[in-house]
Amino acid sequence: MLVLAVDTATPAVTSGLVRLDADGGDALPEVVAARVTDNPRAHAEVLTPQILECLAEAGKSPTDLDAIVVGVGPGPFTGLRVGMATAAAFGDALGIPVHGVCSLDAIAVDAHRRHDVTEDLLVVTDARRREVYWARYSGGRRVEGPEVRKPADLPAEPSVRIAGSPAHVALFDLPAVDVHTPSPAALVAVAADDLRAGTEPAPLVPLYLRRPDAVEPANRRA
Template identity: 50%
Template structure:
């Protein structure tokens, strides 16, 4: 089954094509560009590029897998809107995966902290044991996270947030992956894809309110 994978939960804009079968997952094409301010400009061309590289058309897709965050409001919304609109247009199922889970799975065995940059001097984080999440996701300052994982037996950290705040977290940081890998995202959804499970609503994990919010109400006009 041919699956499109997208993730825009971090500064990395990711698009990939994967073949999902009973024997496993095979990546056919992938693109990644890192630019925190250009998610909207980068994702559509990346999707077109992976389809072209694989010699496929949108109508050849059987499903779409999207990283649902956590991530900053604007960037995360780009990937999810793209995935949802394509799924609806093509009448194929969409499946969501926590983007931190992809980092945790790709990190391998042991107890690992996965962290991405949440801005405002905070990180999105979750802890994993052998790729399985044991706590999180949450958003907090690196100092608070360091205190929380101290009693969890975490021995290493992974992700761009871990690199950014390595000195505060006080953990060895793995060089890779820094961003949610497409292969791990689709692997986490492979069982649902193969079972042809009903498509899911792609609900974003914002974990906090966006920087810009609508006014609570109209101010009275004084005359």
Template identity: 50%
Template sequence: MATGALAGESSPPGRTRTVLVIDTATDTVVTGIGRITTTDGAPECRVSATRVVADGRRHAEILTSLIAEVLEESGVGRDGIDAVVVGTGPGPFTGLRVGMATGAGFGDALDIPVFGVCSLDAIAHDVGRVSAPGATVLALTDARRREVYWALYRDGGHTRTRGPEVSAPGVVAEVLSDSGVDAVGGSAAHLRQSGWGGDDPAITVPSVAGLLGAAAIAVTGGQSVPPLLPLYLRRPDAVERKDQQHKKVGAS
């Protein structure tokens, strides 16, 4: 992955960075163009264009076209992108790697940095924007196999205190009863299965605004760019099936 000219350079006041944002950690493909401006030492984010398509089987087919659409809508050429922000999951192996490979490819081709963001952090960041200040937030998505991906946050979704983890809904139910959760984000159906009894979440998937906000300090802070690593939390389904078959053969 390219580190590019931004790595190690903090943003001077008034400097605006144009960012390509991608997330394929859920069944929804999310991409867009955002801009981060450093004002009075704090990054301010705004979204110029966004696409959100719920189609879990066609991530690889539609992502490139959606990126072309947001670039055109925002009036940004590829050489006008200063950085890439990509959701790193947790998420299913096949879908997640589409977004991460695409983000890394843009970084390499354009010699710009690629910043990974936990997709649950992006959801929590969005939830915090529409919740009471200082809220305790739970972000949760479908992990399949009757499990969920989840993480717990304080400070209105800005500080992760537990997770990300993959667990049965019953584990999350215990967390909900013990942690005084004020607000939630993610899959409404799986939150219900996990014992959430409040209103359905307003934020259900990572958004361009949430991803951009969660990455803003890293993008503008001038620190070295860490490696882009996926949060699978468990092995791919195909590998597990192969292992199970091996165990059955060995037992006979």
């Protein structure tokens, strides 16, 4: 199964082609081609070209795709909707399923499977406004979150390791795991059971967790 993976929930614009085998297993799926651009202001400009570059590198066309997996956040409003809208458009045009997954879950999967982290894990990413998006994991499974909170109001315990945005990881007195953003393989791994089972994907619902930064002035004239 050839899966397109997309995530724009962090400053990184991530896309990749991932091959998912039918037999399962705990190893991460195989990445065929991937592109990551670290630019919080370039999501709309670079995402579709990145996808097309991945297809060209793999010698594939869009019609070779079997499914799409997209990170649904939590993330800032503008960046997050770019990835979700692009994934939905590709899925609609190709008539293939689009599965949404929590972007923090993908970071945790990379920590668990690529770095063999078995201890309780805290994942944090930049929520702006001096806040973080966060979730806790135990044994590779999410046990709390996702939520948004100021770092000073988020206790490190009971977590014993941390992953995510380096600037925000540094605010916690925990050993860091070298995983900063969702990878294409981890995004697909989060949805792997549903993909293999042919499960009908749930509607795509973004995890904004709060209202957008931009609001219409209350006294704006018609």
